[in-house]
Amino acid sequence: MIRFSIITCTYQAASELPKTLESVLHQRYRHVEHIIIDGASTDGTKDIVERYIQANDDNEDCIHRVVFVSEPDKGLYDAMNKGLEKATGNYVVFLNAGDTFPSTDTLEHIAGCVGEGEAHPGVLYGDTDIVDDTGVFCVVAVYPLHENLLGVRSVTAC
Template sequence: MKPKISIITAIYNDKENIAATIESILNQTYENIEYIIIDGGSTDGSIEVINKYLNNKPKYLKHNIDKFISKKDDGISHAFNKGINLSSGEYINFQGASDILDNKYAIEELFKDVDSSFDLILGRIKRVSNDEYNKILYFSKKYKRNPLDSLLWKMNIPHQGLFTNKRFFQKYGLFRLDKIYSMDYEQLLRAYKDRKNLKILYKNIFISRWKEGGIGSGKTKEILKEYHQNRVENKIANKIVLYYVYFWSLFKFYTKSILLKIIKGK
């Protein structure tokens, strides 16, 4: 039997986008899907939209919302952890309230000839504009070697394209509640020193469209600082190397910012 996939969506006040997210998941051709929605106590009508799919799902949709909780939480990490604890799938994936699976065959293609033996399974994502056009801003890069190797320098494994075996969470733990911007990065860094022993599968298949914006929008300096803290706390290299990586990241950020200002000023 094909592995069971638990897809978790954390939402708080995103009435305008949640329906498209839900439909992209419930419309998947892959048979063995569990869909879990964790709402943080939305007040904008998001719950009413979700309830429409719970109580009167359109007949053209293949799957159901299997579990739904609406209760105030302590942020995205807390919501993700709730979803993991509720899940019964062998692999877990996270799609945000404005993320959309790329097409109805995405998961079926990714899991073709795949069993439950992998620790991590990765596809690619498209970063799209937060407007009616959903213009593609960039594609996540192809991986030419172990994807975890590059975690020393940056986080380039978007959770929208990552399917994590549940035993990975059992071994390395859940997401930390004190991480605001990079809970997924920090969690992966716990496995950094074991990366050569992990069984990882990458397929050049687009899984999700990740809409720009979100909690980290306009917070690059704060994100880089939290990335640095994550690397130091997990001791993935000596401190000289880690500070070099941090200051190099800041240098690139400021250089890019200055160049953009010059270009816009012309």
């Protein structure tokens, strides 16, 4: 079974974080670990994450493992690296504060693209829906296969 490590980096984003956490909590795919790296926010982020962890624990259908770290860091990339150090999944997804999955079956769809075989692609990528501050769709950012990846045998676009 494919396991996803979702890394959410946040700092002083208490107003944006709940929609990201809800987006992960409502994913139908069950083999998920959610790693939340907070740069020691003082805006109530810790309380929001603790409520999320409780909601996750109370949800009988959800088996997401949640890891939460709140400590000073040296910025976004330091936080991302801290998340990577804790990740145990087959694939890593960066879904930062304010970001959401487009639907509740996003991870399920990606896992279906990969399949259940022994050989898994080394890189997965896809297009990105760009939305405005109210969540209204604006445009799709299309990412074609990069020429440096063409020599790699196991790249999958979902």
